[in-house]
Amino acid sequence: MSCRPSDISLFNKIINVFYFLIRIESEDSENEASLGNVIRVVIRPAGHSGKAKKGHLCFDASFETGNLGRVQLISQYEYDLFVRPDSSNPRIRLWFNFTVDNTKPDQRVIFNVVNFSKRWNCFREGATPLVRSSSRPHWQRMPRNTVFYHSSPFHDNNYILSMCFNFDKEEDLYQFAFCYPYSYSRCQAHLDNLERRKLPHFNRQLLAQSIQKRRLDLVTITHPKNMVAQQGNKVHVVVILARIHPGETPSSFVCQGIIDFLISNQPVAVLVREHLVFHIIPMVNPDGVFVGNYRCNSTGADLNRFWGKISQWLHPTLHACYSYLKSLDQDKNIELDFVLDIHAHSNLKGVFIYGNTYNDVYRYERHIVFPKLLAQNVLGFESANTVFNRDINKSNSSRRLYTIFIFN
Ligand SMILES: [Zn+2]
Numbered sequence: 001m002s003c004r005p006s007d008i009s010l011f012n013k014i015i016n017v018f019y020f021l022i023r024i025e026s027e028d029s030e031n032e033a034s035l036g037n038v039i040r041v042v043i044r045p046a047g048h049s050g051k052a053k054k055g056h057l058c059f060d061a062s063f064e065t066g067n068l069g070r071v072q073l074i075s076q077y078e079y080d081l082f083v084r085p086d087s088s089n090p091r092i093r094l095w096f097n098f099t100v101d102n103t104k105p106d107q108r109v110i111f112n113v114v115n116f117s118k119r120w121n122c123f124r125e126g127a128t129p130l131v132r133s134s135s136r137p138h139w140q141r142m143p144r145n146t147v148f149y150h151s152s153p154f155h156d157n158n159y160i161l162s163m164c165f166n167f168d169k170e171e172d173l174y175q176f177a178f179c180y181p182y183s184y185s186r187c188q189a190h191l192d193n194l195e196r197r198k199l200p201h202f203n204r205q206l207l208a209q210s211i212q213k214r215r216l217d218l219v220t221i222t223h224p225k226n227m228v229a230q231q232g233n234k235v236h237v238v239v240i241l242a243r244i245h246p247g248e249t250p251s252s253f254v255c256q257g258i259i260d261f262l263i264s265n266q267p268v269a270v271l272v273r274e275h276l277v278f279h280i281i282p283m284v285n286p287d288g289v290f291v292g293n294y295r296c297n298s299t300g301a302d303l304n305r306f307w308g309k310i311s312q313w314l315h316p317t318l319h320a321c322y323s324y325l326k327s328l329d330q331d332k333n334i335e336l337d338f339v340l341d342i343h344a345h346s347n348l349k350g351v352f353i354y355g356n357t358y359n360d361v362y363r364y365e366r367h368i369v370f371p372k373l374l375a376q377n378v379l380g381f382e383s384a385n386t387v388f389n390r391d392i393n394k395s396n397s398s399r400r401l402y403t404i405f406i407f408n
Helices: 005-031 184-196 250-262 267-275 286-291 316-330 361-367 369-377 398-404
Strands: 058-060 070-073 078-082 097-101 107-113 130-133 136-141 147-152 158-167 174-177 202-209 215-221 235-242 276-281 334-342 354-356 387-389
Touching: 158 174, 184 202, 184 215, 184 250, 184 286, 202 316, 215 250, 215 316, 235 250, 235 316, 250 267, 250 276, 250 334, 267 276, 276 316, 316 334, 334 398, 354 398, 361 369
Parallel strands: 078 107, 235 276, 235 334, 354 387
Antiparallel strands: 058 097, 070 078, 097 174, 107 158, 130 136, 130 174, 147 158, 202 215, 215 276
């Protein structure tokens, strides 16, 4: 068949209009608040009907911490993937975690994650997503030369993440994730294991329940003599909070490491238990973690922007944390020495601290002792990223709250 130039021109126009319509649909989909994850969605070529064949990829995110809102087949090899927005908050889209199966041997694909809400993220800094499969269950980072974070002219010049991948074992189930997942169930299993050991220096209690009735755990670690407050004998308390932001999974790995160290028989751990009481809340936002959000709880609230305007009904876990901190602060038998709120940053590398500035020079001096110790002892400490300020941008974050209510 041959085409005249005018036919080709018309054909190109039709293709362009068609492509424009696809893009319009994509834009709408990006902005709509998709409520659910894909549930074993099989993607077939246009016009195909009947039973799915090998190679018609099956996508699933209907599991704990799963997140994938939609999949669109672009060509024989290329798929556009849409992150499901946080619950009730369509503006936040970054965490993804999904599985793929029904592959052909050595099937090669390009996955484009096309609707991140945060353009400047870790992928722009050279990070790559994680992958594992049923026969290789340990997570591995995808090789750098197979992942590209780039401005795409086909997506209004938005930054998209393109991953080239070869499905080498057709029987395997493959899983892709933004970062190492750390689920609510994993946290519960860790605490259950510790509780079963009946250690005299470890205590676990239920501080509150989330909106969806998950546990807000409070762990206390100290020498048994400090477990019960002694009248007239002041105890020094350290509070550690973790995982207020669900997508920041390193927060949970660090928190678990701290707990495992503090309960151990290492001489430093034994010594600090003698002198300090550690109160640890390992998962401040259990609902957000469970459903696979990036920042919010189940009502769409970024809890670290609500410390100054907490609702007991919309933010019950935050309310419980706040009430507990306040009760410690007001207890005459307690010296609340230190509050550490563990996060992970979406585009800064290394270990660093965000803190406040104070007019009281002695308080300021105490405030910078911990970053100084970290700088001396932690290989990955990044002093360039450590910041002390009091701008109004973070006015309802935990660290700002402590300057107003706690320690005064
Ligand atoms: Zn955070």
